[in-house]
Amino acid sequence: xxxxxxxxxxxxxLPMLNVISDLIDRAGQLEAANAELALFSFMVAHDxxxxxxxxSGYCQELLQKQxxxxxADCLQIIKNLNDCAVSLSLLADSLAEKAEEAVFTGxxxxxxxxxxxxxxPGP
Numbered sequence: 001x002x003x004x005x006x007x008x009x010x011x012x013x014l015p016m017l018n019v020i021s022d023l024i025d026r027a028g029q030l031e032a033a034n035a036e037l038a039l040f041s042f043m044v045a046h047d048x049x050x051x052x053x054x055x056s057g058y059c060q061e062l063l064q065k066q067x068x069x070x071x072a073d074c075l076q077i078i079k080n081l082n083d084c085a086v087s088l089s090l091l092a093d094s095l096a097e098k099a100e101e102a103v104f105t106g107x108x109x110x111x112x113x114x115x116x117x118x119x120x121p122g123p
Contacts, residue, residue: 038102045096049089056085 059082066075 035103038099041095042099042103045092045099048092049096052085052089052092056082056089059085 059078062070062078063075063082070078
């Protein structure tokens, strides 16, 4: 307990009401900041989707054609790039889902589950 809180309790109910009022104001500010952060996360996730879709599409096209001039190493690099783009796209989907939950339902996004936190191996 801070000195201000201790003196508030010893001086009667009026100072305590001020402390409670301050806490309510701060809670409102925190909720507004959380809503802004969730909206930002939602927009970032959606902005990431388009370039990732393009990258993945180009990689898949290259892999399907298996251009004769490309070595096995080069094809593996393209496959790894595609896998990374798909993984990042799934992560963006998860971020958008959690942010949408917070923004559009008025609630807070849930804690990330094991699937959200799983590290995917790099190429």
